[in-house]
Amino acid sequence: MAGWLTLMLVIAIAGREATRELSVFQVMLLRSAIGLLLIIPLVRAAGGLAALRTQRLRDHALRNIVHYAAQYGWFAALTMIPLAQVVAIEFTMPIWTVLLAAIFLGERITAAKMVAVVLGLVGVTLIVRPGGAGGMGSIAPGQFVALAAALGFAVSVVMVKSLTRSDGAIVIIFWMLVLQSLIGLIPAIATWRWPSPAAWGWVLVVAFCGTYSHYCMARALAHADATVVVPMD
Numbered sequence: 001m002a003g004w005l006t007l008m009l010v011i012a013i014a015g016r017e018a019t020r021e022l023s024v025f026q027v028m029l030l031r032s033a034i035g036l037l038l039i040i041p042l043v044r045a046a047g048g049l050a051a052l053r054t055q056r057l058r059d060h061a062l063r064n065i066v067h068y069a070a071q072y073g074w075f076a077a078l079t080m081i082p083l084a085q086v087v088a089i090e091f092t093m094p095i096w097t098v099l100l101a102a103i104f105l106g107e108r109i110t111a112a113k114m115v116a117v118v119l120g121l122v123g124v125t126l127i128v129r130p131g132g133a134g135g136m137g138s139i140a141p142g143q144f145v146a147l148a149a150a151l152g153f154a155v156s157v158v159m160v161k162s163l164t165r166s167d168g169a170i171v172i173i174f175w176m177l178v179l180q181s182l183i184g185l186i187p188a189i190a191t192w193r194w195p196s197p198a199a200w201g202w203v204l205v206v207a208f209c210g211t212y213s214h215y216c217m218a219r220a221l222a223h224a225d226a227t228v229v230v231p232m233d
Contacts, residue, residue, distance in 0.1 A: 001220040001229045007213035012087065014205035016078045021199045024075040027206060028068070029188035030195075032181040034207035039173060042215070046170045054167050054175065063159040064179040070152025071180075073145045080142030088127040089146040094231045095120045096154030101226040104158055113227060160218055161226045169218035176214060 018027045043052065054060060077086045095117050101107040128143055139147070163172050195203060220229045 001216065001232050003216035004213045004220065005233060007209040007216065011206055011209040011213065012078070012083065014202045014209065015075055016083060018199055018202035018206055019075055019079050022193065022195055022203070023188070023191035024072055024079075025184055025187040025191050026193070026195075027075060027203060028071060029181060029184040030203045031207045031210045032177045032184065034204065035177045035211035036174075036181070038208060038211050039170065039177070039215075042170050043174065046168070051168075052171055052174050054171055056163060056166060057175070059159065059163060060167075060172070060175040061179055063156055063163065064176055065183065066152055066159070067156040067176070068180050068183050070149045070156060073149030073152065077142050077146035077149060080145060081140065085128060085143065086146050088124055089143060090150050090153075091120065091233060092124050092147065093150040093153045093157070094233045096151050097157050097230045098227045100154055100158045101161065105161060105226065107225045107227045109227065113231075116231065157217070157221070157226055157230060161221045164218060164222040169215055169222060172218045173211065173215050177211065 015027065022030075043049070046052075074086070074090070077089075098109065098113055098117055102109045160172060223229075
């Protein structure tokens with residue numbers, strides 16, 4: 001889980017820099033396409049293509065539709081509001097994950113976890129301060145997009161936890177990269193512009209961190225409940 005958190009910090013910076021020049025759709029497509037090349041050593045170590053079979057392709061597809069939408073919202077929010085606000089709002093993701101895991105996976109919520117959920121919501125509200133320093137007001141569009149992305153990521157995490165009960169981490173990551181490449185192909189082509197050398201550098205960082213952060217997260221969820229590992233965020 002520490003690997004996931006470290007790589008996500010790096011991808012936040014790299015993603016913000018990449019989207020200064022390229023569309024969010026293009027960055028996401030390149031991330032997935034390059035990621036497929038990056039996981040070749042893991043696929044070979046797992047036994048090749050035969051090890052990537054799954055009986056839950058529909059669940060993989062649903063999970064990746066949700067995750068793709070959340071990822072788009074997260075990258076879009078990076079272009080709309082300050083990075084500090086995006087990160088602060090993203091911290092609601094563990095809160096939604098705890099609640100969803102309890103509802104759909106039957107994981108136990110202790111009194112300490114409930115206190116953490118409440119304090120987390122209060123903390124994020126204090127940091128974001130809708131309406132500015134003058135008091136509570138309407139949520140800015142970028143803040144709303146970031147909040148929706150955090151909720152989407154929570155749904156995705158809970159679905160990954162469910163998938164780890166039958167599929168290994170490399171299977172989950174492989175189908176994520178394949179399906180999200182297919183989902184994003186047309187919108188990426190429609191907004192395509194050839195990256196500059198600097199943009200290519202940021203895209204490669206996004207691809208590496210995006211691929212292996214999810215591998216780390218899937219491995220963590222295979223070892224412990226979502227309500228245990230995700231709040232490390």
